[in-house]
Amino acid sequence: xxxxxxxxxxxxxxxxxxxxxxxxxxxxxxxxxxxxxxxxxxxxxxxxxxxxxxxxxxxxxxxxxxxxxxxxxxxxxxxxxxxxxxxxxxxxxxxxxxxxxxxxxxxxxxxxxxxxxxxxxxxxxxxxxxxxxxxxxxxxxxxxxxxxxxxxxxxxxxxxxxxxxxxxxxxxxxxxxxxxxxxxxxxxxxxxxxxxxxxxxxxxxxxxxxxx
Ligand SMILES: [Zn+2]
Numbered sequence: 492x493x494x495x496x497x498x499x500x501x502x503x504x505x506x507x508x509x510x511x512x513x514x515x516x517x518x519x520x521x522x523x524x525x526x527x528x529x530x531x532x533x534x535x536x537x538x539x540x541x542x543x544x545x546x547x548x549x550x551x552x553x554x555x556x557x558x559x560x561x562x563x564x565x566x567x568x569x570x571x572x573x574x575x576x577x578x579x580x581x582x583x584x585x586x587x588x589x590x591x592x593x594x595x596x597x598x599x600x601x602x603x604x605x606x607x608x609x610x611x612x613x614x615x616x617x618x619x620x621x622x623x624x625x626x627x628x629x630x631x632x633x634x635x636x637x638x639x640x641x642x643x644x645x646x647x648x649x650x651x652x653x654x655x656x657x658x659x660x661x662x663x664x665x666x667x668x669x670x671x672x673x674x675x676x677x678x679x680x681x682x683x684x685x686x687x688x689x690x691x692x693x694x695x696x697x698x699x700x701x702x703x
Contacts, residue, residue, distance in 0.1 A: 493692060496521050498668040499653045500695040506649035511633045518702050524650040527626045528657025531618055535662055540610045550577040567609040571620045578613045591679035592672050608659050608669045615658035626654040
């Protein structure tokens with residue numbers, strides 16, 4: 492099992508501004524993003540995600556084939572405005588993920604489990620949107636440009652993604668943050684080498700030890 496902090500760091504490292512995060516601030520972004528997701532999940536313990544979507548009048552549309560954009564398969568997409576929220580679930584790519592989700596001691600996800608993970612993730616974004624409390628906006632900005640009389644700052648958008656993973660984990664009682672399945676999928680479908688993944692995890696574990 493890989494620790495939440497490490498998987499959170501895997502996600503954060505995908506942020507365009509990741510390299511602008513001061514090393515001593517990494518732990519802060521990880522801890523706070525995880526906390527926001529976990530805390531949001533508390534209010535919904537024991538509920539069913541499909542029922543929750545219905546209660547909140549979230550429209551769900553299942554699409555048979557995978558959506559591929561620039562070679563990346565999308566599994567879920569959401570559109571939100573003041574009046575309406577709609578989530579599209581791409582059955583083909585979710586099935587593909589489920590089929591490739593077994594790894595060593597980890598059991599293969601069923602299609603339903605994979606579906607619930609994606610719905611819970613999008614439901615968290617819905618909660619952010621409907622409360623207008625976006626995790627990325629709750630956290631401190633990073634300095635992207637520092638000149639003598641001018642400072643430019645920006646948000647770490649991926650902190651919302653970390654929180655959404657933490658929400659899904661807590662809400663569904665998963666053992667690990669669900670972005671682990673993105674990597675397992677890549678390894679099982681030969682798009683990433685196992686060693687490459689293990690090396691990345693090792694590197695992040697070392698980074699975390701150094702900052703703690
Ligand atoms: Zn997301």
